[in-house]
Amino acid sequence: MTEAQEQYRHWLAQSQSQPSNAVAWFNLGWWSTKVGLFAASLKAYEQALAFGIESPEEAMSNMASVYSERLGQIEPAIQWLDRALLQNPQYYPAIFNRAHIAEQMGDRETACRYFEQAAGLAPGDAYPIARWVEANLTLPEASSAVQSLRRFAKGKNPDALMALARYEEQGEQYDAAWDALIAANTIDQKAYPSWQALPVQSKLTSQLTEVLPQQSTTVGATVGITPGATAPHPQQQIPVFIIGLFRTGSTLLEQILAAHPGFAPLGESEFWPRQIHALGGGMVSPGRLPDTQLCAKLRQQWQLHLRDRNIAPGLIATDKRPDNLFHMATIQRVLPEAKFVITERDWRDTLVSIFGTRLHPQHGYATNPEAIAEHIRFCHKIADFWCENHPKSVYRVSYEALVSDPEEQLMPLFTWLGTPWHPECLNFHELTNSVRTASVWQVREPLTTSRQGRWRNYDGPLRGIFGEALDSPDPPPSLGLE
Structure with missing residues (x-):
């Protein structure tokens, strides 16, 4: 039995023995997702909300992820993210995932708006900046997004380097694009298991x-x-x-x-x-x-x-x-x-x-x-x-x-x-x-x-x-x- 299955059974027992324990239901929802029981996961999160889980926006954001990433159901995912943002308008996971879903749907304007907001909430994280630029490769060089991306790339962040490569290629700066690709992949070669x-x-x-x-x-x-x-x-x-x-x-x-x-x-x-x-x-x-x-x-x-x-x-x-x-x-x-x-x-x-x-x-x-x-x-x-x-x-x-x-x-x-x-x-x-x-x-x-x-x-x-x-x-x- 895998660790995920063991944890799932543990929290299933906890939720059954303590049916009003919101934390037990939350953890059951998380581990149900890990073992692929998505309908059960959603029900567990709903129970966690019903019993007053602290920081409900986290459960709501997790439910949105199950709907969008596991079940391919976008409308309920957006609804749960919007509810999470009503609970906490500055909740980063909900903002980032809202941008991610907009990107999946081809809604460039909404994706860029939420990626920009996510980047503002996590100024030390290159990932939302990289996704923001990739969603709009026509951003001017002088824009804050591109300048931030270059700073992260200079710091050898592979996500930033990959996004910079796409930006440089869009501008027909192919030597610079290749240099960025080499730098990003060199970093990953050191971090990834050796390929055989x-x-x-x-x-x-x-x-x-x-x-x-x-x-x-x-x-x-x-x-x-x-x-x-x-x-x-x-x-x-x-x-x-x-x-x-x-x-x-x-x-x-x-x-x-x-x-x-x-x-x-x-x-x-x-x-x-x-x-x-x-x-x-x-x-x-x-x-x-x-x-x-x-x-x-x-x-x-x-x-x-x-x-x-x-x-x-x-x-x-x-x-x-x-x-x-x-x-x-x-x-x-x-x-x-x-x-x-x-x-x-x-x-x-x-x-x-x-x-x-x-x-x-x-x-x-x-x-x-x-x-x-x-x-x-x-x-x-x-x-x-x-x-x-x-x-x-x-x-x-x-x-x-x-x-x-x-x-x-x-x-x-x-x-x-x-x-x-x-x-x-x-x-x-x-x-x-x-x-x-x-x-x-x-x-x-x-x-x-x-x-x-x-x-x-x-x-x-x-x-x-x-x-x-x-x-x-x-x-x-x-x-x-x-």
């Missing part, structure tokens, strides 16, 4: 070898059923997993599908990462494959997850978590009817974009251009494996082809998904749904080819790393990284 590609690759390769005989028996079938798995109910919609590598257009593709009346986006759902963790895996490292009994349990939990996320019957849920690429074997074993769409992009543009994004420390490759290139190459091998051995369940989408000729690329995809084309999909940028990825502002714009060839802005430093290999359409072979 070979053990991760070896573990996943071993798992793919294990599932290969099972997958090969299904080649040519309309829907592959792994031996021992439960077949889908005829009325159940086939879930679609948009996977691949970060910064390859996965958010863009999910937004395009979200504009179709037959689809419901989950965003980067935490459901499968939570299960993979319980199976001994991580973000880029697979866990053990579940047996038949566990598959049935996980399948039921997945259906409950869709219900908690208010996915209406008949809609196709899209789960857009790129690192599910490493967990396809587990997902396919539990949901044999699932379809996987792998997004891919020019490796050089992908590399620059990943290098300019602070990913979770488990993605340690992201701080080193050579390691990023090696990781991209390995992801291509994984995609090749699934396309060769399970072709009916896997579809590849090229970012460049998508933005250059969207209808030409999308119509075959919708045919493969068994859903008619819908012209409104090209108006995806008009959606006001919540987007919780680094592409939050890009997907609020119409399709454009302007981001193709972004890597050429950094040709000099990249060529110093990769030499003539930079001119190849394929990432270079391993450079001996471990």
